[in-house]
Amino acid sequence: PGCGSMNPPISRQDFLLDTIVTVTLYDTDSQDLLNGCMDICRELDALLSPTKEGSDVYRINRGGGKPVEVDPRTAQLIQKSLEVSQWTDGAFDITIAPLVELWDFKAETPRVPTQSQIDEVLPLVDYRGVQVEGSTVTLANPEMSIDLGGIAKGYIADQMREYLRENGCKSAVLDLGGNIYALGRRTDGNDWTIGMRSPFDTSSQLGTLAVHDRSVVTSGPYERYFEVDGKRYHHILDPSTGYPVENGLASVTILSDDSVMGDALSTACFVLGISDGTQLIQNLDQIDALFITDEEEVVTVGQAVFHKNS
Template sequence: MKNLHFLFQFFSKARIRASKGSLRINYQASASAYRRFLIGAAAALILTVSALSGCSPAPKDPISSSQFMLDTFVTVTLYDTQDEEILKNCFQKIRHYEDIFSTTIDTSEVYRLNHRTADQTEFDLSDDTAALLAEAIRYSEVSDGDYDVTVEPLSSLWNFSGGRKDLPDDGEIREAVSKVDYKNIRLEGNHLTFLSPDTTIDLGSIAKGYIADRLKDDLTAQGVKSAIINLGGNVLCIGQKGKDPFKIGLQKPFADRSETFAALRINDQSVVSSGVYERNFFVDGKNYHHILNPKSGYPYDNGLINVTIVSDRSVDGDALSTTCFSMGLERGMELINRMDGVYGYFLTDDYVVHYTDGAKDLVEQVDLPEEKK
């Protein structure tokens, strides 16, 4: 806890400049909520970016900035430009999307949808909300509801993002489950229709990926060819670092944050993980985590403890890491193997790593047993 408190003080709105083996850090204190930081920090530590290692130096000294946004710790690092204005604009863009997709900011579009009156059933959405919701509906359909965009009644009840540490009542869970069914929303273009007054949506399991993709679009349009966007553990790499790929470490579950079970070589791709050791609590020795089964109302208990997805689009990785975790090892791996340019790493509770087709080619090292074929 003390270490996380130090990180909170050190990194809140920190501005970091790396120069030939040294780091120059300009620090400004932030008033961000400490409790929310602790929750977000757990998620942010799932992936470790080892971008400063490697043999080939980047063409220029990188610049980096970190802030607490999206209920987590986010960092953007630019390797081939020192334009501070570009960096500043990234965080303005992140805040813009948070103000649209948040379920708790009372002026956001999603909040207004979820707090509509009983007679309000049809809405014309903004382009971004419509595009993101369409992706979420698609993955709800692919998983046959094991992943469900209308899980909001359950996620609000369990309230992992708010730091809840006790079990909801069975009756409360059953009531919330009765309100969850992605088939109760219909999206045609930008036009959304709610078929049930009890239906509410939660885009939190997919929004960071969408935001990262939009940031990449903006950065590449401005000529940036080497960067890392890290939105609380959702990592999107633009290009590579000099002549070398970026190295992304996957945190070993329930271990010190510096311990990794694998290192991946990533070039212009996204890496997203979902695991049972973030946003979780224990009751009577049982782990209750934030990946909720929309059909039972309780966290999934299917033998998986981590799913990591490498993909070109971060929105796919964000959605698939949760979707594949929800579908379980066999169905999740089958889904990834049907997709082009997507790779999966499934870590089971016996600490064995299972690879989808081609996934092992990206691995630089692995420190856990691998599936025997």
């Protein structure tokens, strides 16, 4: 494969993980590497998807409360999810699945669940009911189920990044439906410039972030939502109430070395809100954040260098 800044970048885009996955490699002309990235995506989706029959998550959710043997990677990711649940006192919780199903944001005609429907499934949402021992996962209650939608894309981005590094690629951008990993630097040696979409008008750019070897992940209600009677219901749920989070935040962006943390923490901080979210990020090493409020105020935490468009 040719190396050096003279070659044009190569890119591939596939619809995977229920979103558009784009891989762009800047310092190689190897189509095999592009294909290898997409293969990793497909392979991990086959383990982590809640709906693909026979996936690890599918089997865990139908395990009837009995131990289910899974791929070590699945067990590792669930373990990480539980860690973030502990840090956030359950604001991030993969046992949110029964509520996700109830709200069914992907339905053709989504509807707002009744309070009694929510009350019925709310007791099933509790990360402390998930046991991981080696590569065996057990749910405390046969009615419980898990959904890795708030963390899986970050994990998959990290796996693709590792694969690229192992194969000598030092300049690439991975975009998993807005979950970005910027590998290395641009071939001219400069930082990558990552555009931040406005949460208020997703066709416009609010500003840019300059990064290298960094994950940039944003969680916001504009990603997936429906409207009933002029009210917007979005897909990030508060595990304590069962309703979409409403706390004055428009989006949270996390900058981190590992995308798995960025993905989980962006969802978590969106649930926690600006005050608890800021405190959490300040207590973590090497992780920066950017909160955007409904009033279009931009608050950076840590080292994040944000250039607002004029």
